[in-house]
Amino acid sequence: MAISTKDVRHIAGLANLEFGEAEIERFTRQLSAILDYVAQLERLKTDAIEPTSHVNAAAHALRDDALRPPATHEQALANAPETDRGYFKVPKVIG
Amino acid sequence: MTDPSRATIAELRDLVVSGRMSASEICKAHLGRTRAVDDRVKAYRSVLERQALAEADAVDRARRESRPLGPLAGVPIAVKDVLCTQGTPTTCGSRILENFVPYYDATCVARLREAGAVIIGKTNMDEFAMGSSTENSAFEVTRNPWDLTRVPGGSSGGSAAAVAAGMVPAALGTDTGGSIRQPAALCGVPGLKPTYGRVSRYGLVAFASSLDQAGPFGRTVADVARILQVIAGHDPLDSTSAPEPVPDYLGGLERGIAGLRIGVPKEYFPAGLDAEVHGSVRAALAAAERLGASIDEVSLPHTEYAIPTYYIIATAEASSNLARYDGVRYGLRAAGAPDIAQLFRKTRNAGFGAEVKRRIMLGTYVLSSGYYDAYYLKGQKVRTLIRRDFEDAFRRVDLLITPTTPSAAFRIGEKVDDPLAMYLSDIFTVTINLAGLPGMSIPCGLTRDGLPIGAQIIGPRFGEDVVLRAAAALEGAMQFRDRHPPLPR
Numbered sequence: 001m002a003i004s005t006k007d008v009r010h011i012a013g014l015a016n017l018e019f020g021e022a023e024i025e026r027f028t029r030q031l032s033a034i035l036d037y038v039a040q041l042e043r044l045k046t047d048a049i050e051p052t053s054h055v056n057a058a059a060h061a062l063r064d065d066a067l068r069p070p071a072t073h074e075q076a077l078a079n080a081p082e083t084d085r086g087y088f089k090v091p092k093v094i095g
Numbered sequence: 096m097t098d099p100s101r102a103t104i105a106e107l108r109d110l111v112v113s114g115r116m117s118a119s120e121i122c123k124a125h126l127g128r129t130r131a132v133d134d135r136v137k138a139y140r141s142v143l144e145r146q147a148l149a150e151a152d153a154v155d156r157a158r159r160e161s162r163p164l165g166p167l168a169g170v171p172i173a174v175k176d177v178l179c180t181q182g183t184p185t186t187c188g189s190r191i192l193e194n195f196v197p198y199y200d201a202t203c204v205a206r207l208r209e210a211g212a213v214i215i216g217k218t219n220m221d222e223f224a225m226g227s228s229t230e231n232s233a234f235e236v237t238r239n240p241w242d243l244t245r246v247p248g249g250s251s252g253g254s255a256a257a258v259a260a261g262m263v264p265a266a267l268g269t270d271t272g273g274s275i276r277q278p279a280a281l282c283g284v285p286g287l288k289p290t291y292g293r294v295s296r297y298g299l300v301a302f303a304s305s306l307d308q309a310g311p312f313g314r315t316v317a318d319v320a321r322i323l324q325v326i327a328g329h330d331p332l333d334s335t336s337a338p339e340p341v342p343d344y345l346g347g348l349e350r351g352i353a354g355l356r357i358g359v360p361k362e363y364f365p366a367g368l369d370a371e372v373h374g375s376v377r378a379a380l381a382a383a384e385r386l387g388a389s390i391d392e393v394s395l396p397h398t399e400y401a402i403p404t405y406y407i408i409a410t411a412e413a414s415s416n417l418a419r420y421d422g423v424r425y426g427l428r429a430a431g432a433p434d435i436a437q438l439f440r441k442t443r444n445a446g447f448g449a450e451v452k453r454r455i456m457l458g459t460y461v462l463s464s465g466y467y468d469a470y471y472l473k474g475q476k477v478r479t480l481i482r483r484d485f486e487d488a489f490r491r492v493d494l495l496i497t498p499t500t501p502s503a504a505f506r507i508g509e510k511v512d513d514p515l516a517m518y519l520s521d522i523f524t525v526t527i528n529l530a531g532l533p534g535m536s537i538p539c540g541l542t543r544d545g546l547p548i549g550a551q552i553i554g555p556r557f558g559e560d561v562v563l564r565a566a567a568a569l570e571g572a573m574q575f576r577d578r579h580p581p582l583p584r
Binding site for chain 2: 003007008011012014015016017018019027030031033034035037038040041042044046049050051052053054055056062063064071075076078079080081082088090091092093
């Protein structure tokens with residue numbers, strides 16, 4: 001196995017996901033199979049190769065910093081699950 | 096009388112402009128067709144009947160008042176449910192966005208509206224565009240109009256199926272690793288993924304930002320060109336959209352392919368390739384040769400590394416993009432979480448399906464401390480090698496032609512439990528996203544079981560005009576347009 005159940009629990013925590021025992025086992029098996037498949041990249045020597053993060057290096061043009069109407073307060077809050085006096089409302093952040 | 100459910104965009108617009116049929120009548124004909132067949136096909140997430148009829152009515156009013164009519168005046172178009180539409184739900188096929196209603200249009204949708212198009216509905220898709228069969232939709236499984244026991248492909252399966260079934264003349268999809276071209280092939284319609292940066296991504300809910308691109312499906316190659324003409328071009332709201340000028344795609348369409356050099360990459364015709372797929376694509380190449388193109392074998396030596404590279408890069412970007420779904424600003428919120436950390440986890444657990452979670456997990460892993468260099472950086476370096484393969488090939492040839500998919504449509508349920516097998520159905524399409532190139536699938540035949548087969552035409556960056564020109568020539572030679580899925584009229 002390319003990764004252990006312990007790794008999968010750690011990754012789930014980083015990704016803000018939680019799984020039961022059966023799901024942890026299943027993800028460990030499936031992710032291991034995918035990582036074993038991905039391991040074929042090790043055959044390629046790439047020390048001298050530049051990485052490609054983006055194919056349009058030339059784009060990334062910045063637009064003029066001109067004022068345009070922003071979203072209204074109501075628009076920004078319209079899809080929120082819970083609001084209070086014009087703010088997003090969440091359960092307690094500090095225990 | 097023209098049957099609107101088989102007419103081209105040019106024919107539909109002519110009907111409207113000449114007054115022989117109103118935009119409202121055309122809209123009603125397509126809504127009627129949708130009512131007749133979509134309970135079986137399930138291409139749509141939502142049909143925007145009231146709004147579409149109002150938009151069609153506005154086109155008819157403009158005509159009565161002799162105001163100028165746009166290039167898509169009165170043409171119904173369906174939009175994949177990953178593209179934001181102002182005031183109507185945009186679910187991305189996910190429970191986590193089930194009730195999300197954007198307050199703005201994606202730029203490509205806004206441009207369709209400005210051109211007079213009538214947005215008739217939002218189409219089903221794999222959740223967050225992650226999948227190759229539309230089985231990963233949280234809501235329903237779309238069926239292939241040619242055989243209702245088979246998948247339409249994905250992730251833009253709803254858009255492809257809606258066009259194939261005659262419910263709409265054209266539709267927008269998005270393509271991150273094949274999500275326009277693969278369902279186009281499996282449903283027997285033309286579909287184009289433009290060059291990365293050709294079409295604005297503003298309002299396209301992000302999956303993998305360095306790979307995502309929106310593009311059209313149509314009944315004909317010319318219809319695909321007409322839609323591209325409207326949606327292509329720089330957008331100040333997307334810093335990755337390219338400032339390149341937009342050529343006249345329709346004007347060059349009839350120029351034929353005599354004199355074009357077509358490359359056939361040998362890695363795309365492996366020993367185990369499905370014999371019927373192989374035969375149909377070879378027949379398309381023979382047709383190209385008869386029309387005066389020259390055919391040369393070329394090599395893209397890093398092809399075998401494309402799927403692993405894609406699943407590192409796409410999942411890494413997805414894990415970052417999907418971090419925004421936290422139950423705070425929009426979308427689902429899980430009930431009863433006592434603090435914010437549990438709110439995040441419970442919401443994401445309840446809102447995401449299995450494939451999305453799998454990809455978030457894989458992406459988080461390849462970006463995590465200690466593994467970044469081994470996986471993510473390695474993937475980006477191999478991406479450079481794959482990109483260079485194409486640059487080398489395009490020094491020798493004008494276009495490449497390959498099969499779009501390794502086989503015709505597979506059965507519903509056949510690959511759902513084997514993620515790797517599902518990933519491999521994109522083996523001929525992901526390379527094009529990694530290299531940022533334009534790629535188009537056109538129908539090139541049917542299997543003995545009556546399932547469509549697609550040929551993929553790949554061009555150099557911003558070479559959509561040459562791709563479309565070759566597609567139009569082959570469309571004429573392959574005589575596929577008179578073939579229709581066995582659905583009741």
